Amino acid sequence: MRETLAEWRPMIDDAIADFLPRDVDADYLESFFGEPTYEYDPVGIQRALAAPIWDLLDRGGKRWRAVLFLVFVEAFGEDPEAYLPYACIPEILHNGTIIVDDVEDEATMRRGEPALHHVYGKDVALNAGNAMYFLPFKILTHDSGRLSPETRLAAYEMLTYELNRTHLGQGMDICWHNEREVRVGHEQYLEMSACKTGCLGRIVARLAAILTDQPADVESHVARYAELTSIAFQIGDDILDVENSLGRAGEFGKEFGNDVREGKKTLLVIHAIAESDPTDARRLEEILEADENTDEEIREALSILEETGSIEYARDRALDLAAQAREHVRAVDFDPESTAKLEEFTEFVVERDV
Numbered sequence: 001m002r003e004t005l006a007e008w009r010p011m012i013d014d015a016i017a018d019f020l021p022r023d024v025d026a027d028y029l030e031s032f033f034g035e036p037t038y039e040y041d042p043v044g045i046q047r048a049l050a051a052p053i054w055d056l057l058d059r060g061g062k063r064w065r066a067v068l069f070l071v072f073v074e075a076f077g078e079d080p081e082a083y084l085p086y087a088c089i090p091e092i093l094h095n096g097t098i099i100v101d102d103v104e105d106e107a108t109m110r111r112g113e114p115a116l117h118h119v120y121g122k123d124v125a126l127n128a129g130n131a132m133y134f135l136p137f138k139i140l141t142h143d144s145g146r147l148s149p150e151t152r153l154a155a156y157e158m159l160t161y162e163l164n165r166t167h168l169g170q171g172m173d174i175c176w177h178n179e180r181e182v183r184v185g186h187e188q189y190l191e192m193s194a195c196k197t198g199c200l201g202r203i204v205a206r207l208a209a210i211l212t213d214q215p216a217d218v219e220s221h222v223a224r225y226a227e228l229t230s231i232a233f234q235i236g237d238d239i240l241d242v243e244n245s246l247g248r249a250g251e252f253g254k255e256f257g258n259d260v261r262e263g264k265k266t267l268l269v270i271h272a273i274a275e276s277d278p279t280d281a282r283r284l285e286e287i288l289e290a291d292e293n294t295d296e297e298i299r300e301a302l303s304i305l306e307e308t309g310s311i312e313y314a315r316d317r318a319l320d321l322a323a324q325a326r327e328h329v330r331a332v333d334f335d336p337e338s339t340a341k342l343e344e345f346t347e348f349v350v351e352r353d354v
Helices: 002-019 026-033 042-058 064-075 080-105 116-120 122-141 149-178 186-196 198-211 216-245 267-275 278-289 295-307 310-330 336-351
Strands: none
Touching: 002 064, 002 080, 002 122, 026 042, 042 080, 042 116, 042 122, 064 080, 064 198, 064 336, 080 116, 080 122, 080 149, 080 198, 116 122, 122 149, 149 186, 149 198, 186 198, 186 216, 186 267, 198 216, 216 267, 216 295, 216 310, 216 336, 267 278, 267 295, 267 310, 278 295, 295 310, 310 336
């Protein structure tokens, strides 16, 4: 899977650049966004949109959503290179959510560098992030008539449905972050992840199925596969944050104890609160609800997570979700190579170290 990601990433970045150039000018703006009513300001748009967006994209990222889209396209019997422009859709959406999430979470670091709102300001970051929710629709609009009106409408309806649900998940996450006590349960956490992270995965799978004209049952199976895999990825991300802070993971690109500092109610925290004695549970809540934490307090919280077996519990849940995802792959009549790639991907998202 690492080789597949490395192989496709340069082509995905080139496809994004064809759609959103690193350097915008008046000709591009008019051809892509339409004739101005009066006059565009390419310099301002460059500084407030193209520059911050490409700043984030150039920092890295695995591009796994775009690559997974292409893997699905190939599994459906189509040439993935012909669908490269559409692979940009989930990738641009994902990076847009990152920019907005970092502002909402008051994050300090992203991919090893200061979060965009610390570089460009909250106003520029929020506008750029929000623009990335809408820019992908232009890819469908500018497909030069390749898609039938029915297919384009189905893609539009799918995107609006799934993007609405991403905001349900983010809303739950923000609410829990702002609450002092840990009142949520395991199933509510999984639902939050299914919306916030899973819907972007579902977009990957459903878009590939819609554009290649797959039957409803196939679309349903691949959507569920992608949703389960995305939830496993989110749990894996939570585990990585803890293990990175304990010095057991690779270069993660986030601040030491990031999730604890942000007061995140992760699956590990929910499990630790339920399994620890009342004194430790209350102490963990106190650290999570504090406006600021010392490194020693972060280590104390991490110690509680470790001693309650919450890391192992979360990993077991992620592995179970990955196993469920593989069952949905096997329910579709893919060729053996595509099935192997999709199954391997469910392992990669849990076992990765970066």
